Amino acid sequence: MRLNADFSRRVVIRPEDREWVTSPAAGVERMMLDRIGEEVARATSLVRFAPMSAFDAHTHGGGEEYLVLEGVFSDEAGDYPAGTYVRNPIGTSHRPHIGPEGATILVKLHQFDPEDTEQKVVDTGAARFADADEEGVAILPLHSVPGEDVTLQRWNAGARLAAHAHSGGQEVFVLEGSFSDEHGTYPAGTWIRNPDGFRHAPATDEGCLLYVKTGHLADAMAA
Numbered sequence: 001m002r003l004n005a006d007f008s009r010r011v012v013i014r015p016e017d018r019e020w021v022t023s024p025a026a027g028v029e030r031m032m033l034d035r036i037g038e039e040v041a042r043a044t045s046l047v048r049f050a051p052m053s054a055f056d057a058h059t060h061g062g063g064e065e066y067l068v069l070e071g072v073f074s075d076e077a078g079d080y081p082a083g084t085y086v087r088n089p090i091g092t093s094h095r096p097h098i099g100p101e102g103a104t105i106l107v108k109l110h111q112f113d114p115e116d117t118e119q120k121v122v123d124t125g126a127a128r129f130a131d132a133d134e135e136g137v138a139i140l141p142l143h144s145v146p147g148e149d150v151t152l153q154r155w156n157a158g159a160r161l162a163a164h165a166h167s168g169g170q171e172v173f174v175l176e177g178s179f180s181d182e183h184g185t186y187p188a189g190t191w192i193r194n195p196d197g198f199r200h201a202p203a204t205d206e207g208c209l210l211y212v213k214t215g216h217l218a219d220a221m222a223a
Contacts, residue, residue: 001041004034007169007220008195015189020048027053027098033191042110044171044191049073049098049105057095063112064088065143065150067211069175071103083125085142085150089117106173106191106211116145124152134161148216155179155204163201169217170194177208193217 004011013033020029024039027050035043042062049055049071066073068084075094080086088094090112122142129138129152136159140152147168155177172192179186181200186192188208194200196218 001035001038003032003036004193005036007193007217010183010195010198011191011193012184012186013191014187018046023047025053025055027051028055034193037110040110044108044111045106046191047105047107049096049103051100051102052098053102054097055095057093059093060088060090060109062110063090063116064092064107064109065111066105066107067173069104069106071101072099073103073105074099078121080121081125083123085120085122085124085152087118087120087143089119090114092119111216113145113147116148118143129154135159137161147219148213150211150213153210153212155208155210157205157207159207160203161201163199165197165199166194166214167196167218168215169196169220170198171213171216173211175209175211177204177206179204179208179210 011034018031020031023030029048031046033044033046035041065087068080068082070082073080073096075096077094120143124140127140129140132139136156138154142152143150174186174188174190176188178188179202181202183200
């Protein structure tokens with residue numbers, strides 16, 4: 001399968017565009033955002049777990065990164081409520097299971113550099129944001145290695161960012177609120193992939209909270 005596999009092209013998927021498909025595990029559905037491969041794939045997805053569902057034990061051959069969007073996601077290492085950011089590097093394994101309220105996660109698979117071996121869990125709800133260079137923007141760093149930076153960004157109502165280009169590309173998931181640029185408007189639940197060199201001048205009227213990954217698409221475009 002090749003879905004949104006041309007990383008030189010911009011992709012925007014809003015909540016009304018979602019198409020959920022069943023997975024091999026009972027009670028688990030996926031909204032595929034981009035994918036190269038079949039059941040084992042380089043993939044970015046939303047995954048929705050029904051209450052009391054479970055996933056077989058498995059090893060992450062290419063690493064796993066996820067952000068819990070709703071509910072509580074659990075495995076043998078602990079419970080991860082909404083707002084938890086987790087990185088499981090290449091070679092780690094676990095057996096996820098879900099409690100009575102279900103869970104939804106944004107997950108990225110098979111996208112780790114072999115030298116990126118840090119396993120981490122970040123409770124973003126308890127972490128402290130720091131003011132960014134742009135007025136009205138605060139940032140919570142989540143992970144940083146050469147060629148990849150992951151943050152949460154909180155933009156105050158009325159924030160306006162100067163026009164800028166994204167070297168190495170950018171990926172955004174709108175967690176709360178909405179923002180817009182000269183290309184469109186992006187409400188909560190929107191996933192955006194901007195290619196290397198994409199330029200825009202984003203702004204928000206109501207404020208927003210964003211998951212943002214930058215710099216990681218240049219290698220994907222060359223692959």
